[in-house]
Amino acid sequence: MAPFHWAIGGYILREKGEAMPKYVIERNMPGAGALSHADLAVIADKSCRALDEIGSNIQWVESFVTADKVYSIYIARDQKLIREHAYLSGIPADSICEVKAVIDPSTAREASRAKQHDTAKESGMY
Numbered sequence: 189m190a191p192f193h194w195a196i197g198g199y200i201l202r203e204k205g206e207a208m209p210k211y212v213i214e215r216n217m218p219g220a221g222a223l224s225h226a227d228l229a230v231i232a233d234k235s236c237r238a239l240d241e242i243g244s245n246i247q248w249v250e251s252f253v254t255a256d257k258v259y260s261i262y263i264a265r266d267q268k269l270i271r272e273h274a275y276l277s278g279i280p281a282d283s284i285c286e287v288k289a290v291i292d293p294s295t296a297r298e299a300s301r302a303k304q305h306d307t308a309k310e311s312g313m314y
Contacts, residue, residue: 208245210290211270213260214283221255228253231279238276245269 223231235248246269249261264270267284274281 208263208265210287211262212285213281215258215280216282217258218256220253220258234277238273241276
């Protein structure tokens with residue numbers, strides 16, 4: 189049975205408390221956006237087979253297909269495992285960037301609320 193994992197921010201934690209970083213991988217794949225569902229399924233299968241071979245220190249989260257590139261999100265012990273995955277699967281990994289933070293619309297709302305709280309505190313409302 190695979191170790192239990194849970195996500196916190198840009199990291200996934202393993203049951204032993206080890207944090208594994210999240211990565212964004214840019215893959216130059218001319219014509220990717222024109223690939224059929226069946227073609228994409230073949231690529232996904234190659235990826236899954238490579239992941240099975242490598243083991244539990246790497247996880248494919250999801251990928252976004254654009255006209256000529258694929259952007260994939262992975263959680264892995266290090267970039268070396270991502271490069272090994274690229275080699276085994278035959279899928280390029282042209283750029284690998286570690287995620288340092290994750291933001292979304294709630295990030296702005298949280299910052300706004302914190303600022304309002306600080307302003308209210310300064311004015312004596314608290």
